[in-house]
Amino acid sequence: MNVRTRAATWALGLTALLALVVVVSAGIGHVSIPPRTVALVLLDALPVPVGVSLSGATALPIVGSVPLPSVDFVSPFSTSVPRTAQVIVVSVRLPRIVLAALVGFALATAGVVMQGFFRNPMADPSIIGVSSGAAVGAVATIALSLSLPFGLHGAAFASAIVTAFVVYMLGTQDGRTPVATLLLAGVAVQTFLGAVISFLLLQSGESLRQVVFWLMGHLSGATWDEVVMLTLVLPLPFAVLLAHTRDLNVLLLGEEDAHALGIEVERTKQLLLATASIVTAAAVAVSGVIGFVGLVVPHMLRLVVGPDHRLLLPTSALAGASFLVLTDTIARSGVAEIPVGVVTAALGAPFFLYLLRTREVRSP
Amino acid sequence: MSNDPTEHAADHSTDRSADHAAVADDPFTASKPAIELDDVSVSLGGQTVLDGISADIGDGTFVGLIGPNGAGKTTLLRILNGSLSPNSGRVHVAGEDIHALSSKAASRLVATVPQTTAVTFDFPVREVVRMGRTPHRGRFDGWSEDDEAAVEAAMRRTSVAALAERPVTEISGGERQRVLIARALAQQTPTLLLDEPTASLDINHQVRTLELVDDLVGEGTTAVAAIHDLNLAAHYCDALILLANGRILSAGDPATVLSESNLREAFDAEAVVSRHPVTGSVYVTALPSSASADATGRVHVVGGGGTAARSLHVLSAAGYALSAGALNEGDTDAEAARRVGADLVTVPPYAPVDHAAQSAVESRVKAADVTVVADVEVGEGNLANLEAAAAADYLVLVEERPFSERNYAGDAGRAVYEQLRERGHVVEPSELLSVVGELACEAAGE
Helix, strand or coil: CHHHHHHHHHHHCCCCCHHHHHHHHCCCCCCCCCCHHHHHHHHHHCCCCEEEEEEEEEEECCCCEEEEEEEEEECCCCCCCCCHHHHHHHHHCCCCCCHHHHHHHHHHHHHHHHHHCCCCCCCCCCCCCCHHHHHHHHHHHHHHHCCCCHHHHHHHHHHHHHHHHHHHHHCEEECEECHHHHHHHHHHHHHHHHHHHHHHHHHHHHHHHHHHHCCCCCCCCCCHHHHHHHHHCCCCHHHHHCCHHHHHHHCCCCHHHHHHHHCHHEEEEHHHHHHHHHHHHHHHHHHHHCHHHHHHHHHHHHHHHCCCHHHHHHHEEEEEEEEHHHHHHHHHHHHCCHHHHHHHHHHHHHHHHHHHHCCCCCCC | CCCCCCCCCCCCCCCCCCEEEEEEECCCCCCCCCEEEEEEEEEECEEEEEEEEEECCCCCCCEEEEECCCCCHHHHHHHHCCCCCCCEEEEEEECHHHHHHHHHHHHHEEEEEEECCCCCCCEEEHHHHHHHHHHHHCCCCCCHHHHHHHHHHHHHHCCCCEEECCCCHHHHHHHHHHHHHHHHHCCCCHHHHHECCCCCCHHHHHHHHHHHEEEEEEECCCCEECCCCCCHHHHHHHEEEEEECCCEEEEEEHHHHHHHHHHHHCCCEEEEECCCCCCCCEEEEEEECCCCHHHHHHCEECCCCCCCCHHHHHHHHHHCCCEEEEEEECCCHHHHHCCCEEEEECCCCCCCCCCCCCCHHHHHHHHHCCECCCCCCCCCHHHHHHHHHHHCCCEEEECCCCHHEEEHHHHHHHHHHHHHHHHHHEEEEHHHHHHHHHHHHHHHHH
């Protein structure tokens, strides 16, 4: 079976798994809803395009005013599910679940890319300081009660991207970016930003609790707006990464070899780094620092599908989505709500140690 | 200009400047050089690594890069495959300026076999070989029949087809080396670069690897390999480039490049150059620096056909007074004996060792503290030498091959040799100096 067929088969299977996890998760909570009802609610909520009508006119440059097609939606299934169940699932639980899926998807994607990029199984999405950068932006906004044009998310995203860029510049000399230098620059910058965050925590006063909660990684209070933001940001970078999976494979052989095999090494590294940073920054901006998803999920999948990024990237992304939905379900279904970052770390660390001890994690 | 290879490397076919090293410029194949280096200089971290390198490498030749550690061999290979740009100078491969090409276009011209390195991720062998097709595929291209055919041929060629499904992390170093060669072959380039292809291999795999490269060169590939082992380089390469301190010290035919004076200058080591008794290739023996000509005593050496040349050089360098013979005039060993100033007994070319010569040898054997019998082929003509050697007090037999393989004197030969073997010390060439040293001490003590 060739790689494309295998990738498609895996993707199909993991998508089905994700759907199952979503349905089960949406039924779990203070009010327990049977999976069948959840499924019906979800089908009900699914907008289905039934027709196209030409309505309204939009001004376009050059061509002037043109009537644009608009799509009419209709819910095809008029099922009789209780109104309360509908509200709970669609308005309360679903945004959080979908957001968890998107964040898990993003973090696992970035984790795969960073591990391949650094040829180091200990690499994770925040290795070049993206998470610390986002944290500084978010913590500053909360602690100093700043009011910024794009709010908390915008500040976190922007400071994450700036941090990644600074680390890249620090790790680059004469147009070359050795990964070891980049790694150390990332460590140094993260340490520095850690100090900044500590300082900001001291200054945060009343908002300390809110800041700490953000730092621990959370999905509570998720809104459809956040879902829409991630849905808009993620597809393009993911498609770019998907198109570079073969280059990532060749980069695993080492940069000298990759160059000898026709990869424009520095350019490819820039692209991968920038794209993975955007993906990470988007996820961290909405959910805070959720650890271990980007580290452990790619490892688990590497055990199952092997090191080939053409398989590893899509499967890890989908599995990461399921993983975070599951862990977030655990986080919110206990007696007291706990940040999901605590759950992923509590589950991820022992699992990672298990991998380490069974020598499945190879040092480079 | 700086390098000085020109006396050896004649380039009559072109009008190039006189200090251009034309390597292996065979008039029948050198229509156009496969690789042209024109005054290439590189400095890394402020240090000059290559300093004005100019050379032409002929199409379809196997060129060895030799030189001490840090001479710039690996850097030169990195220049040749385009992964490093020179500070000045130009490199043309197949007529193209390699540093003006995209990485992809360059790797359709030049394939590189790196030194075997640790592989972290456990791709199956077949997948690693398939990566050799990267320069031939567009980003969204599928896997074509050409790709498949190239990969299959490369794996068959390097005998890694049986390993195809094994993870590359779980095969031996020698196998991994072949996988990397297969990957380079899958690139289907006219030029192949190899960085120390034999460095981590046992002797069997060293030979198999170089035989494979030699075959590929026979089919028209141009190969440039950095090779540490001078004797392997001399045996397999059509031409050698000797680098020292970032410059070409000598280039051309192995016999020319591997001169004792070149080796002394490049490696700062005393070495003896002779012909290998079995293969006939140039053979370099490095002398231990402790062999500082302070040994005393007299040694007689029995040899012939080049088998004693190395022993003569080694013993002479160690300081022994030597005698040798009997040898036919014109024999390689006779020349070697004259060069080290040995007291030589000779007989005319093709003549057998007569009674007069035998008694002359016998008197020298008796005068010597130790007598060394080289790994010589014995026929009726020189059996007398062995009979004379029986008169020795202390006898050393150097054996590289079993006597039966080099005995052309039948039962008589075997009988005489058995008798010597019972009394003598049988040694490998590497042990010669230490055993002779011990015996000479004993002899002096009597």
